[in-house]
Amino acid sequence: xxxxxxxxxxxLLLGQIVDSNSSxxxxxxxxxxxxxxxxxxxxxxxxxMTTAIGEMLAAADxxxxxxxxxxxxDDVTREAIAAAxxxxxxxxxxxxxxxxxxxxxxxxDMPANxxxxxxxxxxxxxxxxxxxxxxxxxAEIAGRVVYAVPGVPYEMQRMVIEHVLPDLLARSGESSAIxxxxxKTWGASESGLAEMIAHRVDxxxxxxxxxxxxxxxxxxxxLTAKAPTEAEARALIEPEETTLREVLGELVFAVDDETMEHxxxxxxxxxxWTLGVAESLTxxxxxxxxxNVPGASRTFRxxxxxxxxxxxRSLLGVTAEHVVSKECAEQMADGARRALGADVxxxxxxxxxxxxxxxxxxxxxxxxxxxPGLPVEAVSTRLPGDRERxxxxxxxxxxxxxxxxLDALEHLGA
Amino acid sequence: xxxxxxxxxxxLLLGQIVDSNSSxxxxxxxxxxxxxxxxxxxxxxxxxMTTAIGEMLAAADxxxxxxxxxxxxDDVTREAIAAAxxxxxxxxxxxxxxxxxxxxxxxxDMPANxxxxxxxxxxxxxxxxxxxxxxxxxAEIAGRVVYAVPGVPYEMQRMVIEHVLPDLLARSGESSAIxxxxxKTWGASESGLAEMIAHRVDxxxxxxxxxxxxxxxxxxxxLTAKAPTEAEARALIEPEETTLREVLGELVFAVDDETMEHxxxxxxxxxxWTLGVAESLTxxxxxxxxxNVPGASRTFRxxxxxxxxxxxRSLLGVTAEHVVSKECAEQMADGARRALGADVxxxxxxxxxxxxxxxxxxxxxxxxxxxPGLPVEAVSTRLPGDRERxxxxxxxxxxxxxxxxLDALEHLGA
Numbered sequence: 001x002x003x004x005x006x007x008x009x010x011x012l013l014l015g016q017i018v019d020s021n022s023s024x025x026x027x028x029x030x031x032x033x034x035x036x037x038x039x040x041x042x043x044x045x046x047x048x049m050t051t052a053i054g055e056m057l058a059a060a061d062x063x064x065x066x067x068x069x070x071x072x073x074d075d076v077t078r079e080a081i082a083a084a085x086x087x088x089x090x091x092x093x094x095x096x097x098x099x100x101x102x103x104x105x106x107x108x109d110m111p112a113n114x115x116x117x118x119x120x121x122x123x124x125x126x127x128x129x130x131x132x133x134x135x136x137x138x139a140e141i142a143g144r145v146v147y148a149v150p151g152v153p154y155e156m157q158r159m160v161i162e163h164v165l166p167d168l169l170a171r172s173g174e175s176s177a178i179x180x181x182x183x184k185t186w187g188a189s190e191s192g193l194a195e196m197i198a199h200r201v202d203x204x205x206x207x208x209x210x211x212x213x214x215x216x217x218x219x220x221x222x223l224t225a226k227a228p229t230e231a232e233a234r235a236l237i238e239p240e241e242t243t244l245r246e247v248l249g250e251l252v253f254a255v256d257d258e259t260m261e262h263x264x265x266x267x268x269x270x271x272x273w274t275l276g277v278a279e280s281l282t283x284x285x286x287x288x289x290x291x292n293v294p295g296a297s298r299t300f301r302x303x304x305x306x307x308x309x310x311x312x313r314s315l316l317g318v319t320a321e322h323v324v325s326k327e328c329a330e331q332m333a334d335g336a337r338r339a340l341g342a343d344v345x346x347x348x349x350x351x352x353x354x355x356x357x358x359x360x361x362x363x364x365x366x367x368x369x370x371x372p373g374l375p376v377e378a379v380s381t382r383l384p385g386d387r388e389r390x391x392x393x394x395x396x397x398x399x400x401x402x403x404x405x406l407d408a409l410e411h412l413g414a
Numbered sequence: 415x416x417x418x419x420x421x422x423x424x425x426l427l428l429g430q431i432v433d434s435n436s437s438x439x440x441x442x443x444x445x446x447x448x449x450x451x452x453x454x455x456x457x458x459x460x461x462x463m464t465t466a467i468g469e470m471l472a473a474a475d476x477x478x479x480x481x482x483x484x485x486x487x488d489d490v491t492r493e494a495i496a497a498a499x500x501x502x503x504x505x506x507x508x509x510x511x512x513x514x515x516x517x518x519x520x521x522x523d524m525p526a527n528x529x530x531x532x533x534x535x536x537x538x539x540x541x542x543x544x545x546x547x548x549x550x551x552x553a554e555i556a557g558r559v560v561y562a563v564p565g566v567p568y569e570m571q572r573m574v575i576e577h578v579l580p581d582l583l584a585r586s587g588e589s590s591a592i593x594x595x596x597x598k599t600w601g602a603s604e605s606g607l608a609e610m611i612a613h614r615v616d617x618x619x620x621x622x623x624x625x626x627x628x629x630x631x632x633x634x635x636x637l638t639a640k641a642p643t644e645a646e647a648r649a650l651i652e653p654e655e656t657t658l659r660e661v662l663g664e665l666v667f668a669v670d671d672e673t674m675e676h677x678x679x680x681x682x683x684x685x686x687w688t689l690g691v692a693e694s695l696t697x698x699x700x701x702x703x704x705x706n707v708p709g710a711s712r713t714f715r716x717x718x719x720x721x722x723x724x725x726x727r728s729l730l731g732v733t734a735e736h737v738v739s740k741e742c743a744e745q746m747a748d749g750a751r752r753a754l755g756a757d758v759x760x761x762x763x764x765x766x767x768x769x770x771x772x773x774x775x776x777x778x779x780x781x782x783x784x785x786p787g788l789p790v791e792a793v794s795t796r797l798p799g800d801r802e803r804x805x806x807x808x809x810x811x812x813x814x815x816x817x818x819x820l821d822a823l824e825h826l827g828a
Contacts, residue, residue, distance in 0.1 A: 013452075020432045302718070303717075310755065
């Protein structure tokens with residue numbers, strides 16, 4: 001089974017928007033074992049779109065057309081599919097009612113243009129869009145199938161997962177329920193992870209096990225199971241997830257949509273502990289990332305980005321001579337706890353570059369944790385990359401260190 | 415003149431990397447008035463690449479092939495172009511010497527595989543790659559032209575700007591030197607800017623004037639001039655830039671690669687003033703952004719992200735009852751100056767959401783500036799978007815406010 005992708009929009013060709021939709025669709029197709037061999041982008045032009053649909057359906061079993069389903073005159077995906085099918089469009093009264101209801105629920109009048117979104121090629125089926133006004137389309141052309149979904153990413157993603165992938169799998173004679181589980185890891189390389197779980201990756205076909213590199217967000221180990229029903233797919237995932245978690249241990253920091261900052265805050269909140277941060281090279285990144293979580297104020301007291309050495313002394317009580325040192329990191333973590341009135345203090349100090357500092361090479365970073373009832377702990381590391389990367393890596397590494405310690409306390413029953 | 419783009423790489427189809435190269439190339443083509451109507455992605459597969467090159471050259475005057483020029487066996491762009499031309503590859507001794515020299519200068523031995531990068535289709539020309547080991551290729555096929563450039567973005571970008579665009583313009587009978595100037599603006603909408611300079615956009619053909627929306631980095635007004643020589647192109651840009659700057663005034667915060675944080679730091683440094691920041695809803699983003707500039711430590715003292723109300727009181731001396739208020743913002747800016755020992759204090763406090771706070775709606779933000787010898791000044795605004803967007807908008811808005819005030823002082827001779 002081969003499914004290619006056609007992204008629609010003049011703004012994509014002009015570089016005003018980068019087409020990340022086709023990449024996302026390609027990733028989903030690969031996860032369920034469907035080949036994808038060509039992606040195209042064309043502008044909002046009926047004749048070029050119709051030609052592209054025809055050419056692509058000649059090479060692939062299926063094509064996902066993404067975008068061009070909006071209400072304005074330049075949105076002509078409906079017309080292009082009708083032309084490729086050799087049929088007319090017909091207006092669906094039930095879609096008119098649905099679109100009008102969606103506007104009504106938002107307290108707005110429906111512009112007349114939006115009626116165009118109720119037009120469907122004769123003989124094609126409607127793919128419901130539960131979160132937007134643009135319904136999708138599924139059409140068969142000479143034994144092949146074309147799906148049209150909106151270009152708005154979250155609408156497109158939901159329709160691909162709920163409709164397109166199951167339909168493709170059913171057509172390929174495979175089971176049509178798909179369940180994925182993403183184990184988010186930090187602290188091992190992709191090849192390191194691959195080696196740890198090679199004995200599972202090699203023998204697993206359902207669920208499949210894939211590695212997705214996410215840069216400063218770590219590496220995701222993704223399980224994808226196919227089965228006749230969602231419950232059966234879940235039942236396939238669960239024992240495999242348990243097995244992998246036993247091997248991966250504390251490398252797994254979160255699951256699915258959870259982030260590192262969520263993971264840290266939820267663990268602190270469960271203990272009723274508040275958090276204070278002392279930063280140097282990160283300049284505020286650590287606090288900024290924590291504060292990105294809605295409800296962070298229940299746990300997060302604040303952050304002191306003490307960039308200048310004498311600010312480390314005056315606000316955090318640092319007396320260490322060198323600011324890239326174990327002693328300085330420890331004093332910063334302790335100072336953050338005190339200055340910010342927090343139960344837990346964490347700190348990062350180091351050399352982001354481009355030049356070395358105090359004779360320490362670029363990438364040298366000291367982290368420290370001050371947890372209630374425990375001595376202040378410091379660890380050093382040497383991070384790769386440029387200034388931006390070192391600062392980002394420092395941020396997630398320190399948060400991960402705190403997460404690992406909180407989990408260790410939990411296991412000790414402390 | 416129509417030039418389309420073919421991006422090469424199985425990893426692009428699988429969504430492991432998003433193809434932003436073709437978007438970038440599309441943007442450059444549009445800037446110099448060359449049409450681009452179809453972009454494709456195919457995997458590292460000789461037969462599919464050859465077919466795509468042939469099909470695309472049938473529709474367009476030129477095709478840029480991006481990627482697949484690496485040293486490994488799966489890099490087959492050279493072979494695909496030779497196949498499309500109907501010729502063999504020949505090894506260029508001068509390229510062998512260049513590639514060996516590049517390895518030598520890095521103190522590394524050249525793997526035998528890298529010799530493949532010295533292979534060029536018979537009758538094709540070499541596009542020099544001054545910063546990498548993969549030379550590019552230019553080939554004529556049936557009166558059309560195909561360019562192959564590496565997939566590494568900075569290598570690709572340099573070769574497109576220095577070779578591909580001038581060559582395309584020369585072929586189209588146009589002048590071949592291109593100079594661009596980006597005026598980066600903050601504070602007006604795209605339609606607002608368009609209205610202000612409509613009288614210039616409407617009459618200008620060389621330089622052209624384009625708007626590029628950059629989200630939280632504002633809107634770029636880009637001038638692009640074509641002329642027989644670079645000096646002549648620059649001479650075309652200069653008077654137009656002067657005219658536009660007179661109309662746009664303080665909306666222009668930076669030029670070309672300069673960022674808002676550069677703009678702020680360079681102005682502060684010129685006065686010998688240091689900066690301290692007090693943050694609330696941004697949680698550290700403002701400090702983090704400033705600290706991203708190498709050399710920030712000469713000017714940036716630090717940032718206090720006082721997330722909890724009593725941290726605002728204890729560290730910054732805030733006495734205001736409500737934390738989303740003019741009085742609180744003013745006290746924070748003054749407190750930042752004092753607590754961080756800085757000449758200039760700036761502050762942001764507001765409601766990032768998702769819930770309102772103290773009866774203030776989501777998006778309400780107060781900014782304050784404390785400058786030497788001037789009364790502390792506060793301004794409020796109402797920002798759109800979700801939590802992340804409100805925090806990012808707050809960051810750049812506050813930095814812009816400081817920039818505008820520093821420029822005003824400069825104009826007053828103060």
